Amino acid sequence: MAFLSIEKLVKTFGTQTTVKGVDLAVERGEFVTLLGPSGCGKTTILRMVAGFETATSGTIRIDGKDVTDLKPNQRNIGMVFQAYALFPNMSVADNIAFGLKVAKKSSAEIAARVKEMLELIKLPQLGERYPYQLSGGQQQRVALARALAVKPQILLLDEPLSALDAKIRISLRDEIRAVQRSLGITTIFVTHDQEEALSMSDRICVMNEGHIEQLGTPFEVYNYPTTRFVASFVGTLNIVNGKVADSATGKLLVDGQEIVTSRSLNGASTGDALSLALRPEALTMGRANGLSNNLDGTIDEVHFLGSVVRIRVKFKDSAISLDTFNKPHLPPPERGQPVTVNFGREDILVLDGAPN
Template sequence: MAFLDLSNLQKSFGQNHVVKDFSIAVEQGEFVSLLGPSGCGKTTVLRMVGGFETPSAGSITIDGRDVTGLRPNQRAIGMVFQSYALFPNLTVGQNVAFGLKVAGVGRAERDARVAEMLDLIGLADLGARYPFQLSGGQQQRVALARALAPRPKVLLLDEPLSALDAKIRVSLRTEIRAIQKRLGITTIFVTHDQEEALSMSDRVVVMSGGRADQIGTPFEIYNAPATRFVAGFVGTLNTFDAVVTDPATGSVTLNGLPLALDRPLDAAKGATIGVALRPEAARLGRDPSREVVLPATITAVQFMGAVVRITAEVAGRRFDLDTFNRVDTPPPAVGGEAEISVGARDFILLGD
């Protein structure tokens, strides 16, 4: 049995079905992200795991124990909120010690645990300060230390980085992942930021409409999206409607342009299917190592530092291509004709 098992969870508020038949088995020490747009049900799933919402149906098991009907303080979970939720009248050390004190942990053990946690988050010298004397990133570290102090079995993180600026977010997500690995604590992380989910997680659950559209490793989610929603939500994608001309050989046409996908297609001749390409999968110019060459017209060039995004028109559709910035290779001129080379296996077939 998995360490954290969510089986057929459902949650309804009146006639509004927020979570629909959600299941996942999470192994001990695994870091799993729930990723999706606002309103997809990811925070409701997290709150059900934490005991802050009661499932309308389904069960939640932690370390072999059914906790579905238990209160939050009976589940051995630690929770970090988006808004920090620190007590403004308590010092950093007192905030970290709060859960231990409520649990009746003795003073000596409590002080030792607080010192350990402050050292873990790199704030060993700031225990006597108050939250208002800390930066946003420091406050979130304190919230993390407070959640970890009672040694929970499962750590729940509800968009903990969304209130921070971009640079601090990148730094703190690296720290959170390092701490999680060091402690080996099973973690569920809620985010709407795909970069956070892909960079931090062992597995990602992409949610839509209260359901898990796909569960997989970051590599699987990005490179082999199971549905159109996952394909469009995770990363940038060039999408086309293709007409099947020979299902056995994978031959299609894009707005009359013949194309061989080099794989059999589960579609009838004459059927329309969705195909897609990531911007980084294409190369500007003719590349003999790639089977497909698409004629294009350059419509825009965006310099983004290390990456140059080239936008073109291909088969009557917008096509984005990403290439690394090189000082010896100037970007193409807007309005010019070009060729884009693509590997046949780089095309993604879009499901429903």
């Protein structure tokens, strides 16, 4: 049995159902991310696991125990909020010690645990400071230490990095993951940031409109999306319209140019319209032979992004973007320049549903 088991979980607010029969099994020590756009139900699930929201129906079990109807203080849960939620009138040490004092631990045990947590978050000298004297990243570390101090069974993280600037966010997500691994604590992380999800997670649960679209490892979710929503939401994606030229051999036409996919055309017939997806990093410029596909077009836009140059190539009716690394000795192509884009047969994703 999974350490955290969510079965047929439903949450309704008035006439609106926010979570629609979600099933999720999380193993002990696993780091699982709930990823999706605002309003998809990910935070509502987190709050139901914590006990801050009551499930309309369904079951939540932790280590085999049914906690669905228990109050938050009856569950051994640690939670880190987006807005830190530190007590402004308490020192860093007192904030970390708060849950331990509520649990009536001895003074010696509290002091030892606070010291351990300060070391863990790499702020051993800042115990006497107050939250307003800390940076945003330091405050979020203190919030993490406070959640971990009580030795919870499960750690819940509700978009804890969204209020931080980019560089601090990258650094802190690495630290959070390192702490989680060192403690082996089962963790549920909520975010709308796909890069955070891909870089931190053991598995990603992609959510949309209250249900799970796909559950898998970052590698699986990014490279093998099972729905159109997942393909478009996770990572940068080119979507072009194609027509089936020969379903038996996987031949397709894009703006009159023939390409071949190694994937199933799902019973499509000749002449059917399909949506095709290509990742920018799968594309290169220059004609290739063998099993590669070639599309001839012209350079439409060139965007210099520092280490990466994003190039938009226009065909007759379609356009795709591809990424190349910046090479100081090799200037990027110019607008209007003819170019051939090539990619492998296995790089084509055939999306469900007809083109919009």
